[in-house]
Amino acid sequence: MTEAAGKEKRKKSGRWREWSARSQSLLRFIRDFNSRNSLAMPLFLTGAMFAAIIGSICIGPYPMSIFRAGHIVFNLSLPWPLPGDLPWPLKELTVIQVIRLPRVLLATVAGIGLGLSGTALQGMMRNPLVGPDLVGVSSGAAMGGVLAIMMDWSPATVVCLAFIGGLAAMGGTFWLAGAAGKSDGIGLVVSGIFVGAFCLSCVGLGVFLANDGQLHNIVFWLLGTMIHATPETVWLVGIPTLVGGAVLMLLRWRLNLLSLGNxxxxxxxxQTKGLRLGVITIVSLIIAAQVSVTGIIGWVGLVIPHLGRMLVGPDHRKLLPASACLGGLFVLLIDDFTRVILRSDVPTGVLTALIGTPFICYLFWKKQTKGWSSD
Amino acid sequence: MSTGDFIFTGLGHAYLKDNWIFRNYRGEAVRGQVLALLGPNGSGKTTLLKILLGALTPSEGSVNIQGQVAFVPQLFQVAFDYTALDMVLMGRAKKVGLFSQPTPADEEAAINALERMGIGHMAYRPFHEMSGGQRQLVIFARALVAEADILILDEPTSALDLKNQNGILEWIDRLARRENLTVIFSTHHPHHAYAVADQALLMLGENDFESGPVGDVLTEKNLLQLYGLPLKRLTFDYEDLNVETLVPVFRNCKRRKAN
Incomplete structure (x- = not known):
């Protein structure tokens, strides 16, 4: 190596170290600020998520002003229609009612569910490398969905069968863990891995046997997408996510206790056994509902809890709400990116993986040097 | 029996059928006393502690514990970087409802407990960044905030230097004599048991044990049987103290001195 190249390398390495130190001190400042003002970060994240929802409704191939979009959404949220003629064109109403609002809400609740589930599982398992797909539910839902696509059944049946597949996988996981006498946290995860592997084998068989049309549908669905957004699917994902999320929120301090070990x-x-079982059941329901509609959106449930810990620390009383908002924000922005900038339906799961893997690699590098706890 | 007392009789446990780790063990202590468990590696000290804690059901025998029990595990590691205050606050688990969060009064109790242990100024310090001795004090504070009557410690001095070992032994002594807690701890150091314990249980084998006051149990004969190594009971004056302790004799090591 020449002296100039060496100098340049040292300069780059110095810049990297400087950037790393700056980002660390910024994160430390945010965490200190957050510990002094306990409401600041939750309010900021919630505000950011709602701002992103409103912004996302306004942007797209057919842009409209925030006032017009807000007016239409307000009208749609009323239980009865306003009297008289609509003060906006039917086209704008259709764009919001049929296309944008369901899609934006679906992306947000799917992200909220993934953020909540990942954080709850990582805390409960005392393992920062656990994601919601480890309990086998995602794979079970994928198996159900693929079966419906193979049978050329309607999109509604795909959703139903995927949901049933997810719940069946959850049941299989609990049964296997119980039969092996290991129905604690780790036993459930190991059973989930086995059940998930079996379901993915069935998915593989389905992919092998599918014709060209079915194959396109299967691949697209497996990679995770928001194209199935309708008011009905939003409810299907939204109700388990919001109800399950509310229970997880009430249990959030208990996750701190579970993270100490049995x-x-x-x-x-x-009562560790009952609490773990309860948390896994809630997470499974949320994930089954989400995968049944959007397909598998990987990495969000793994990465978002780490991002949350960077901002608000490891205490689940703050971390769980932060992860919910960050998850919703993250998936929504990814979906906006595909919808508005790429203007194509690149599967959401592909983009979350493209962003998630470098991030987790960065965390892995940091773990080798400073440990996971330094998140 | 009153609160803080405990007794176990005919206690035995086997993880596999007929593969007994110990049988017919008996031990007791009353409030404000310290009981030391001594035994070689694999003798079942941690198993016995888990049984006393209620985390494991014994294969046979009975345990009668009066009052709340708190546990200080060996080599305490946490998966996430909680602060010392977060850790102590967890001691309030029994007082906070399943779907509730700790109140400001719980936080105040946690800070008070840290102050009683002399580390109130470290309340917001990450647990990972504390020394082994400081971590043990945080866990002691957690036991105080739980308002426990009985404290169970699994080898509390195993990973500490001499200074911190002394600090932990002083705290065990203080928690028993001043805070009137009953303390049960396992140890590999007979001289630690000799320094602070009132009662001792020597786990000599599957069906063999010695239990009773420290002076009667920690004899040279019993300790030779326990460790296969002679330990000498020495008495000497140090400043204004009359010290009685146990010293291991490493007969075959380099710096022995023949007569």
């Missing part, structure tokens, strides 16, 4: 949590008076 013996220690038990010694503190926590």
């Amino acid at each position: 013996v220690d949590a038990f010694a503190l008076g926590v």
Whole structure:
């Protein structure tokens, strides 16, 4: 290596170190600020998510002003229509009612569900590398969905069968763990891996046997997409996510206790077995509903909790709400990117993986140097 | 029996059928006393502690514990970087409802407990960044905030230097004598048991144990049987103290001195 090249390399390495130190001090400042003002970060993230929802409704191939979009959404949210003629063209109403609002809401609730599920599972399993797809539900839902596509059944049946597949996989996971006498956290995850592997084998068989038309549908659906957004599918994902999310929110401090491990949590008076089972059931329902509509959107449930820990620290009382908002924001922005900038339906799962993998690689590098706890 | 007392009789446990780790063990202590468990590696100390804690059901025998129990595990590691205050606050788990969050009063109790342990100024310091001795004090504070009557410690001095070992032993002594807690701890150091414990249980084998006051149990004969290594009971004066302790004799090591 020449002296000039060496100098240049050292300069670059110095810049990288400087950038890394700056980003660390910024994160430390945010965490300190957050510990002094406990409401600031939740309010900021919630505000950012709602701002993103409103912005996302306005943007697209057919842009419209925030006032017009807000007016239409307000009218749609009323239980009865306003009297008289509509003050906006039918085209604008259709764009919002049929296309944008369901899609934006679907992306947001799917992201919220993934953020919540990933955070709850990582806390419960004491493992920052656990994602919601580990409990086998995603693969089970994928198996159900692929079966429906193979049978050329209607999109509504795909959703139903995927949901049933997800729940069946969850049941299989619990049964296997119970039969092996290991119905605690790790036992459930190991059973989930086995059940998931079986379901993915069935998916593989389906892909092999499918004709060209079916194959396109299967691949698109498996990679995760928001194109199936309708008011009905929004409800299908939204209700389990919001109800399950509300219960997880109430249990959020208990996740701190579970993250201490079985013996220690038990010694503190926590009924660890029942609590773990409850959390896994809620997470499974949320994920089954989400995968049944959007397909598998990977990496969000793994990456978002880390991002949340960087901003608000590891205490689940703050982390869980932060992860919900960050998850919703992340998936919504990714979907906006495909819809508005790429102007094509690149599967959402592909983009989340493209962003998620470098991020987790960065965290892995940091773990080698400073440990996961330094998130 | 009153609150803080405990007794176990005929206690036995086997993880596999007829593969007993220990059987017919008996031990007791009353409030404000310290009980030390001594035994070689694999003798079942941690299993016995788990049984006393209620985390494991014994294969046979009975345990009668009066009052709340708190546990300080060995080599305490947490998966996430909680602050010392977060850790202590977790001691309030029994007082906070399943779907509730800790109140400001719980936080105040946690800060008070940290202050009682002399580390109130470290309340917001990440647990990972604390030394081994400081971490043990945080876990002691968690036991205080839980308002426990009985404290169970699994080898509390195992990973600490001499200074911190001394600090932890002083705290065990203080928690028993001043805070009136009953303390049960397992250890590989007979001289630690000799320094702070009132009662001792030597886990000599599957059906073999010695239990009773420290002076009667920690004899040279029993310790030789326990460790296969002679330990000498020494008494000497140090400043204004009359010290009685146990010293291991490493007979075959380099710096022995023949007569």
